[in-house]
Amino acid sequence: MFLTATIAAIAFQQQAKPLSTPTLFVENLAFATYANKKWTALQGKQNFPNPFTAFSLDIGRVTENRFIYEVPFLEGVEANFIESSSGAPVLWSGPKPKYPRAIQIVNPAQSDYLLVVKEFAKAQLKATPKFEVEINSIIRVDLDGDGKEEVLIEAQSKGFTGMYEFESKKYEMNCTLIRHIKNGKAVTEPIFFFTNNPEGEFNDPIQITHIKSIADLNGDGRYEVIVTANYYEGQSAAVYNLEKGALKLLVENGAGV
Ligand SMILES: [Ca+2]
Numbered sequence: 047m048f049l050t051a052t053i054a055a056i057a058f059q060q061q062a063k064p065l066s067t068p069t070l071f072v073e074n075l076a077f078a079t080y081a082n083k084k085w086t087a088l089q090g091k092q093n094f095p096n097p098f099t100a101f102s103l104d105i106g107r108v109t110e111n112r113f114i115y116e117v118p119f120l121e122g123v124e125a126n127f128i129e130s131s132s133g134a135p136v137l138w139s140g141p142k143p144k145y146p147r148a149i150q151i152v153n154p155a156q157s158d159y160l161l162v163v164k165e166f167a168k169a170q171l172k173a174t175p176k177f178e179v180e181i182n183s184i185i186r187v188d189l190d191g192d193g194k195e196e197v198l199i200e201a202q203s204k205g206f207t208g209m210y211e212f213e214s215k216k217y218e219m220n221c222t223l224i225r226h227i228k229n230g231k232a233v234t235e236p237i238f239f240f241t242n243n244p245e246g247e248f249n250d251p252i253q254i255t256h257i258k259s260i261a262d263l264n265g266d267g268r269y270e271v272i273v274t275a276n277y278y279e280g281q282s283a284a285v286y287n288l289e290k291g292a293l294k295l296l297v298e299n300g301a302g303v
């Protein structure tokens with residue numbers, strides 16, 4: 047009885063296969079491939095072996111070695127959007143990601159960074175913000191390997207709950223920022239910025255953005271930064287790196303209404 051059950055279990059377990067082209071999955075979105083030094087956004091239904099292996103990525107580390115991702119979840123996908131889940135891991139099916147330099151998580155309550163975000167908001171709104179800001183995360187890392195650290199910040203107006211808010215309020219904000227040295231000067235630039243307009247109406251559907259992963263996926267010594275934006279009934283993601291002192295969009299993709 048025991049032996050029969052074991053044999054059945056082994057027969058049921060299929061061997062995980064590698065994907066022929068390194069593929070990135072972001073929040074259940076078959077997001078992009080990387081081949082011949084080029085990122086390509088994935089569109090439409092993809093064919094994946096069942097199951098295949100991929101690394102599960104978190105900020106600065108591989109959270110699980112050779113995570114086996116069950117493909118049935120991805121089947122029947124017409125537009126490569128499956129379902130929104132902010133807790134879904136970023137998955138990478140290519141060679142093991144590299145972490146050439148330390149990725150440092152900084153205490154988000156640091157007052158000097160709160161000031162940085164306030165000043166950024168002031169510049170964007172062209173007025174003193176009428177909200178307090180709170181920082182969700184601060185990550186310090188030398189993205190491009192030039193010896194100078196960059197700082198990535200995920201912040202919002204205090205108490206902002208993003209797409210779960212169904213009533214518009216005045217002066218809300220959500221952003222991901224990069225603070226870095228540009229032409230010898232420390233500057234704060236938006237990777238993503240959302241705000242309600244001063245009348246309290248939505249400029250766009252409410253969006254909330256996250257810095258999901260940082261890893262050198264293609265092994266070129268520069269970190270890739272994976273940022274997502276979720277909005278009501280939709281989501282998008284983008285991969286950036288830092289080249290010649292500027293944030294460069296490598297690939298973006300999105301799905302939803
Ligand atoms: Ca740098």
Ligand SMILES: [Ca+2]
Nearest residue numbers: 262264266268
């Ligand atoms: Ca890289």
